Amino acid sequence: MAVFCDLPEEVVTEILLRLPLESLIRFKCVKRSWYALISDPAFVAKHLRLHHCNNYNKVSSSPSLFVRYLRVNSLLRREIVQEFSILNLVNDDDNGENGRVNSVVENFELPVIPGGKSLRLVSQCDGIILLAHLEANIALLWNPAIREFKVLQNSCFPDGFVILGVGFGYDCRANDYKAVRIVSSVNPNDGNHSRAEVYTLGTDSWREIKLHIKVGFIPGDRREVYCKGAYYWWIQNHIRTNMILSFDMCDEEFHEITVPVNVEMAEGMPSTLAVWNDSLALFISPLQRGVSKLIDMWVMDDCFGGVKRFSWTKHLVIETPSGISIPVAFWSSDELLMAKTYWKSDQTGFHTEMLVSYNLHTQKVRNLPICGVLPGSAIAFSFVKSLISVKGGTNPLQRL
Known part of the structure; x- marks a missing residue:
């Protein structure tokens, strides 16, 4: 035999x-x-393509999100800790009729590095996650599936600059991964206040690139996302106008994108950038007594007749059930991860949230097994595990 x-x-x-x-x-x-x-890189790439396709189309795989949230550790007297988890949505026969989603939560812990407690989850691409500490000028690539990480060193702007924002994605032409960083000079006499640099994983080096836009402020946290070869930030420019800044990973060029009509006037309204069916989606959530009642979902078309142009279409208006607040991320074309706020304070004195799944078609809300989340702290990205190496190392992991 x-x-x-x-x-x-x-x-x-x-x-x-x-x-x-x-x-x-x-x-x-x-x-x-x-x-x-x-x-072998060819095997790794083919394995990723096969499982990414299955994950997206829900064929022999469960839709997955990589989620970061903050939680109060009551045992340590209100010390706030970061939690990192992969949340797998399991399709079940009762379709959540019991009010809960059949799901699997896989928890991860950060590599031990200086400043690790303050690292912020930024974005992911092909299973590689970018984390950053903007104040300490630290950027880290991390593949949690193979427990490999790499600290990105030797920035072009080590001193005299503050980091406004960072991003990460894939250059399909060069078949390489890139990180981009936008900085601002702390010297008021510097006429060129905003500058940028790009890191290429293949060469393990940073180099300065052109940035013709003066960036005033990048809020981050659900207002930046990687989609189809470009990275997008919701920003305020130097005259405090809301807009979206994009960076093309192949051309290494920045583009200014105007937000939908009247949205730029929505000062103070929560906004979220997300990826929906391989397109950039924008949620605008007017608040009523601290809770969003109606959420406008806009979808961007970024190409017309082969010419790079940007246009927005209002896709739908979501009337959220009581307690549902800002959208977090899509994990399929019709399932949206959202946060549900409990306005009753717990023993720590904080209002808390739980994560729920909201179906755009059936409008059903199903609970997920993650609760006790600090309001507004949940960030998530669609995720597929990969064997891609960040050409770094591993070390014993500990909770930070």
């Missing part, structure tokens, strides 16, 4: 490609040829 190792190499490859990442990590230890195959 034939054994697995007697199968033709191309058959073994096809079988391994269909296995989950956790199995492949274990199978690296089986034999040297398997280690070489599973580590």
